[in-house]
Amino acid sequence: MLGLNTRDASLFVIVVILALTAPFLLNPFPAESSLAQFNAGYPDLMQRFAIYGIFAIGFNILFGLTGYLSFGHAAFLGVGSYAAVWMFKLLNYNILPAVILSVIVGGLFALLIGYISLRRSGIYFSILTLAFAQMSFALAYSVLTPITNGETGLQVYTDDPQYLQSADAPSIPHLFGVTMRSTQDIDFGAWSFSFNAGYYVCAVMMIVMFYLSIRIFRSPFGMMLRAIKTNQTRMNYTGLNPRPYTLAAFVISGMYAGLAGGLLAAMDPLAGAERMQWTASGEVVLMTILGGAGTLLGPVLGAGFIKYFENIFSKINENVLHQWFAFLPDGLEDFLVTILYPFVGKGWHLTLGLLFMLVVIFLPGGLMEGGQRIGRIFRKREKKPEVRAKDPEHHPKPSPHVA
Amino acid sequence: MDAIIIQILNGLDKGSAYALIALGLTLIFGTLGVVNFAHGALFMIGAFCAVTLQRILTLSTVTIDETQKDFLGNPLKVETPYVVNWFGDSAGNSIIDWSVPLAIILAIPVMLFIGYAMERGLIKHFYKRPHADQILVTFGLAIVIQEIVKLFFGANPIPTPAPDMFAGSLDFGVMLGFDPNAIIYPYWRLIYFAFAAIIIGAVFAFLQFTTFGMVVRAGMADRETVGLLGIDIDKRFTVMFGIAAAVAGLAGVMYTPINPPNYHMGMDFLVLSFVVVVVGGMGSLPGAVLAGFLLGILESFASTTWATTTVPGINQIVIYLVAIIVLLTRPRGLMGRKGVMED
Numbered sequence: 001m002l003g004l005n006t007r008d009a010s011l012f013v014i015v016v017i018l019a020l021t022a023p024f025l026l027n028p029f030p031a032e033s034s035l036a037q038f039n040a041g042y043p044d045l046m047q048r049f050a051i052y053g054i055f056a057i058g059f060n061i062l063f064g065l066t067g068y069l070s071f072g073h074a075a076f077l078g079v080g081s082y083a084a085v086w087m088f089k090l091l092n093y094n095i096l097p098a099v100i101l102s103v104i105v106g107g108l109f110a111l112l113i114g115y116i117s118l119r120r121s122g123i124y125f126s127i128l129t130l131a132f133a134q135m136s137f138a139l140a141y142s143v144l145t146p147i148t149n150g151e152t153g154l155q156v157y158t159d160d161p162q163y164l165q166s167a168d169a170p171s172i173p174h175l176f177g178v179t180m181r182s183t184q185d186i187d188f189g190a191w192s193f194s195f196n197a198g199y200y201v202c203a204v205m206m207i208v209m210f211y212l213s214i215r216i217f218r219s220p221f222g223m224m225l226r227a228i229k230t231n232q233t234r235m236n237y238t239g240l241n242p243r244p245y246t247l248a249a250f251v252i253s254g255m256y257a258g259l260a261g262g263l264l265a266a267m268d269p270l271a272g273a274e275r276m277q278w279t280a281s282g283e284v285v286l287m288t289i290l291g292g293a294g295t296l297l298g299p300v301l302g303a304g305f306i307k308y309f310e311n312i313f314s315k316i317n318e319n320v321l322h323q324w325f326a327f328l329p330d331g332l333e334d335f336l337v338t339i340l341y342p343f344v345g346k347g348w349h350l351t352l353g354l355l356f357m358l359v360v361i362f363l364p365g366g367l368m369e370g371g372q373r374i375g376r377i378f379r380k381r382e383k384k385p386e387v388r389a390k391d392p393e394h395h396p397k398p399s400p401h402v403a
Numbered sequence: 404m405d406a407i408i409i410q411i412l413n414g415l416d417k418g419s420a421y422a423l424i425a426l427g428l429t430l431i432f433g434t435l436g437v438v439n440f441a442h443g444a445l446f447m448i449g450a451f452c453a454v455t456l457q458r459i460l461t462l463s464t465v466t467i468d469e470t471q472k473d474f475l476g477n478p479l480k481v482e483t484p485y486v487v488n489w490f491g492d493s494a495g496n497s498i499i500d501w502s503v504p505l506a507i508i509l510a511i512p513v514m515l516f517i518g519y520a521m522e523r524g525l526i527k528h529f530y531k532r533p534h535a536d537q538i539l540v541t542f543g544l545a546i547v548i549q550e551i552v553k554l555f556f557g558a559n560p561i562p563t564p565a566p567d568m569f570a571g572s573l574d575f576g577v578m579l580g581f582d583p584n585a586i587i588y589p590y591w592r593l594i595y596f597a598f599a600a601i602i603i604g605a606v607f608a609f610l611q612f613t614t615f616g617m618v619v620r621a622g623m624a625d626r627e628t629v630g631l632l633g634i635d636i637d638k639r640f641t642v643m644f645g646i647a648a649a650v651a652g653l654a655g656v657m658y659t660p661i662n663p664p665n666y667h668m669g670m671d672f673l674v675l676s677f678v679v680v681v682v683g684g685m686g687s688l689p690g691a692v693l694a695g696f697l698l699g700i701l702e703s704f705a706s707t708t709w710a711t712t713t714v715p716g717i718n719q720i721v722i723y724l725v726a727i728i729v730l731l732t733r734p735r736g737l738m739g740r741k742g743v744m745e746d
Contacts, residue, residue: 138716
């Protein structure tokens with residue numbers, strides 16, 4: 001189906017179904033119940049799931065396939081946002097030209113930075129990308145204020161030209177008249193689900209981008225990228241120049257990031273320089289690694305996981321904890337709350353950092369590998385797993401030491 | 404002329420901090436081959452050692468002083484720090500006043516221990532893994548350390564003043580024959596520079612003139628051969644990690660009066676220090692120190708009004724710009740050895 005083999009096709013179908021039914025799936029608890037705070041099915045958060053999913057999928061094409069760890073990817077997200085807001089300012093609030101321009105700008109910016117950074121590999125590449133992203137951040141804050149509006153952030157003002165804005169078109173971001181904010185709430189017994197136009201735009205985009213990434217992973221081009229990660233020297237010896245391939249991967253992932261930035265601006269027409277800061281670049285690295293770098297689904301999972309924690313986990317405060325443990329004796333209750341409190345609410349970054357360390361130490365393949373391991377335990381009962389090769393990526397063997 | 408001297412002086416204190424952190428980073432990279440993204444966090448822990456000591460020293464007893472009344476006529480509550488009770492008024496107060504320099508004594512064992520524990524508990528398991536994994540796990544560790552510090556000390560910068568004796572500024576210009584007030588320089592920054600110079604000198608002397616240092620240098624050059632000679636090089640490298648942590652920590656302790664410490668100061672310095680290491684040359688100790696001071700001074704020159712009006716925004720990006728140029732034209736850095744991490 002669609003040029004995918006059965007396994008990829010079923011994965012793709014699952015993702016499509018999950019993405020389209022997310023408003024149901026993410027609201028499993030009745031609206032009035034005490035567990036309602038775990039519901040993630042509100043438009044803002046769902047949009048973020050999809051947008052950061054796109055961002056992480058793109059990052060994974062670079063890092064997961066070629067192994068080049070970029071610490072400056074947020075720069076492309078940032079310029080994407082700026083490009084989109086400029087389109088709102090100059091043309092009109094239709095998100096289509098905005099998103100298209102943000103992809104182009106993200107790609108061009110990635111071409112420029114990638115062309116220079118990819119002359120080096122390993123840690124030097126990481127530091128070069130980091131340096132470029134920090135430079136963009138510093139410039140966006142200071143000198144480029146006429147373009148970026150500095151600390152205030154770029155936004156649309158009433159005296160902006162908006163040459164294509166017609167009188168009856170909505171004055172908030174829309175797609176041919178359907179505003180991104182329009183939300184249909186459906187109550188179903190005690191449950192309430194909200195269907196948001198913006199979310200579906202993002203979700204469809206994410207599905208398309210996910211499909212593209214499957215095709216890239218399975219293409220000869222994807223194989224080349226894997227070859228770069230596995231053994232660049234050997235690739236050189238076979239007469240292939242890895243540079244064009246890595247540059248292409250870098251630009252593609254830059255375009256993904258630009259798209260994500262454009263969509264962020266489309267959901268909320270505001271772009272600030274802090275989106276380019278290196279902590280934001282670190283976040284997408286966290287997402288990809290946490291989910292599983294080099295896997296198809298991993299980055300999306302990781303993005304969803306981190307955004308869920310950021311929005312839901314951080315809302316748990318002391319009172320909520322006390323409610324949960326109210327059934328315990330008083331002393332024990334207070335004790336548990338004191339122990340747990342630093343890890344939730346404002347301290348959720350601590351949990352995130354710990355979790356990230358645990359994943360890097362014990363599960364280098366991320367959540368995906370964790371899932372596979374659990375799956376293997378269950379399958380073991382049915383049949384003995386075949387002996388797995390110790391070196392799945394065929395690293396060169398050290399030559400035997402003969403004196 | 405005086406304008407040039409004042410910019411050089413201004414660059415020295417930041418340059419000292421860069422040089423100290425970069426020195427530690429290079430020590431770790433040169434010995435263990437590990438890229439430590441948590442080094443900024445060690446700098447920050449050092450700074451918070453000073454904060455902790457200040458808090459401990461100002462622990463107070465509350466007594467009710469019947470002789471003094473507030474405006475409602477109630478007796479006034481007077482807080483007296485324990486040290487004042489124990490050592491008397493003048494001695495006690497000067498101990499509190501000197502809390503930042505005293506924190507050095509606290510910071511050395513604490514940082515050595517933290518470095519040791521970090522290497523044995525975590526870094527040890529990452530020698531054989533790719534650099535990307537090392538970056539990632541230390542990045543995670545940096546987040547964790549940062550959040551723990553935030554948990555205990557809050558998110559706001561905590562002022563930790565230098566001793567009163569060093570509060571003023573030195574009229575440096577007069578010494579060189581310029582007009583008074585042409586070049587004035589805060590005492591504490593001068594001390595910071597001197598302190599950094601002493602630490603850097605001590606580290607180099609330790610490596611150069613002791614047997615232990617000789618073995619470490621041999622291990623940096625050829626780890627396997629040293630191991631074959633029957634020397635447990637891992638143990639010495641662990642000690643070097645502790646020393647690198649202590650250097651970063653001391654840099655942090657002494658930096659507190661210049662910039663009130665907050666929980667993310669480490670990250671801010673880390674990014675720049677990495678750039679410094681790369682410019683100086685991966686694995687080259689003199690390169691790290693040289694590049695630290697050079698970039699610090701360069702940064703201060705770039706923030707003069709002349710520079711910012713000629714090239715707007717240059718003060719923000721000059722360090723990164725230098726790093727990009729160096730990496731592209733001379734990837735082994737200013738003083739890097741040929742063939743070490745050049746690709």
